[in-house]
Amino acid sequence: MRESEFNRDAVVAVLKDRAIWLVFIVMFIVFTVTSDKFLSANNIFLICRQVSMFGIASIGMTFVILLAGIDLATGSIITFVNVFCAYLMVKAGFGMVSAVVLALAISIAIGFFNGFLVSTIGIPAIIATFATQTIFAGASYLLCKGVPINGFDPAFKFIGQGYVGPVPVPVIIMAVCFAVGSFILNKTYFGRYFYAVGGNEEAAKLSGIRVGNIKYLVYTLSGFFAGLAGIVMLSRTNSAQPTAGLGYEFDVITCVVLGGVSIMGGYGKMSNVIAGVLIIGVLTNGMILLDVHDYMQMVIKGIVLILAVGFDSLQNKTRIA
């Protein structure tokens, strides 16, 4: 009797923990039934390729939100990396590899700068990263003078458009990134520190964690993953646009929050963020297949976000009461 009760509790706990995967599965089934084009290998890979940039950027964002922070600069970093990398390759005559490395270095530097603003100066993250967002949105226009940059080495396409067997390269990059992110979070002490600082900054500091350094680290990582997403995007579109990453941060934040990472910090799992990313992908794809109007799609995405987070918030409320 006791044992079965214990099992039931355990099952309930697992279900609660993985509720977002349930949502994903239900959504997947609904689209499979309502659209005959949804369930095909081609379409599934298409979905994965479409979400790959969100997915890559969401890893850094997960770390930042785990620390109860926010990174609004993600979209701008994506744009700037697009323009900067293209500029190096086309206008400055750099080779493909060195251009990509330099572009990633710039994204890391921007992330580090966010860390400096938040950790050393003490500007609230929402303002600090918003300022950075504005700066680099402007800088992107300045660099390309408002005109798209095209004409890359054909080999460059491989990153965003290539395949290894049947699997698109961006999907492989995303999978590797998620594996790395998961590893950092679960196997290294940095992961422990993220949870600790996000849960209670003061207690974390008094336990010997250098909280300031950890903040630098998460914003820098967020910058790096955004930069990587930017490179993938540039290769996919094969043209650097000064509006490439506009508003991307909100989609990325949606994925992370949908994945159950608490905006208050301290709670969340990388594996659930994957579900959050896939839900956004499936939802977008499914709605396109069902011919839902663009504007309506936005309305529905907003409602999904409210439902997901609202459910979580209500649960937290009853837990505290």
Add this chain to the structure above:
Amino acid sequence: MEDEYVLQLQHIRKEYPGVVALKDVTLEVKKGEVLALVGENGAGKSTLIKTCSGAVIPTSGKIIVNGKEFTSMTPQRAAENGIAIIYQEFNNVKGLSAAENLFLGRPIKKGFVVDKAAMEREAERAFAQLNIKINPKTLVGRLTVGYQQMIEIAKAIEQDAKILIMDEPSAPLTSAEVESMFKVVALLKEKGVSIIYISHRLEEIFRLSDRVVVLRDGEYIKTLNTKDTNIDELIHLMVGRELTESYPPRPNCTTDEVVLEMQDVCGNGDEDINLKIRKGEVLGLGGLVGAGRTELAQMIFGAAKKTSGKIIYKGKEINPRSPREAIDLGIALVPEDRKRHGVLLGISVKNNINMPIYGRISRLSVINSKTESNTAVKYKDELMIKTPTLRQEVKNLSGGNQQKVILAKWIAANAELIIFDEPTRGIDVGAKYEIYKLINDLAIGGKTVLLISSEMEELMGMSDRILVLAEGRITGELQKEAFNQDTIMRMASAAKEAS
């Protein structure tokens, strides 16, 4: 007529689950008198005055205001009956002007708009009445604490308070500000306002009050006419409890080796701190709440900066700029607010114990999970931490076990000097005894302990030597043979020399 009571608290009893905070306390205030309320930390003064505002509902007893009987108050009822309390934390809005604060929640209006000019006029009049010089237009955030307190008093008087209760009003003030506050109190008394005055500074009580009520451990001890008593008698009444020998015995382990020395250390609210702690010693730090003991600990632990002086640890001058540096030197702090500063509530027992040593048990930042588990198991067993599994989140553990988790993490981190700040606060009796035994084990094992405690018995029962702090300075030192409640209390109430 003189002896007519305006406020009577009769046979007030307040029980919390497992604790009786007030046992049959009676306090009566006459019209136009200053009644002082004294007692040690935790004697029940704050709980008692909170029954007057409705913040605490008595389990039994009566509250009689001007002949009207109540079993409990509400904030509204208190206001209607002319009772106002000036707490240590002010109820003001820093971004509004003095006048606006004075009329907070009941602004003077002209139609739908706030009549600023009228409020400023009224404020000017109200301040003048109390001889306070405050420009009604000044933002409250720009005023000193002393003036902010004056506004609180003026607000109470504007709302027609006849009984003013002041909780440690002099604590945050400079000596000049204290003088102005005394003048206002004297003026109010002349106007027939009755005042209940709570203070740790006993000499103030002799300057201001007509009568004194003494509480000890939630019990009513005595009411005295101030002019018929003296500081020694008051102190004796405040601390004069029977000491029970309920502390686990420990041989004297103090060695000659000085582990930590502070030379003329100033900063974080403390001044001219000189002390030495020896290996194997349990040094008690006594004093009242706010005496600067926690602040002292923060400086040693790198959580706050000292402004001058030297801290010498194991023969070398140290200057820890962060807890991390202090931990790496072998210094640990078990903080006062366990839930906010001690444990990481949402994180497992295992991770809490390993938190300070993750750097050490990792290679290339990858945690050796076997070492991690072994460490947690080892200290869980050693300290007998009661938890179903090591994956349990610490918030599900009892207070005593949470405290053991904190201790486990410091022992795991090889701490040699362990500072305990009120280690048994909010912990039940059985668990307290276990914590005491663990402290003894530390001393016997050659560790050094600095024990901050506001519980007189605990301090005397556990320490080899006691230093007493008052208002940021060391005011006395006692060897074990000379431990005496009266002496400690007198040292703790010693006021700052006129500065």
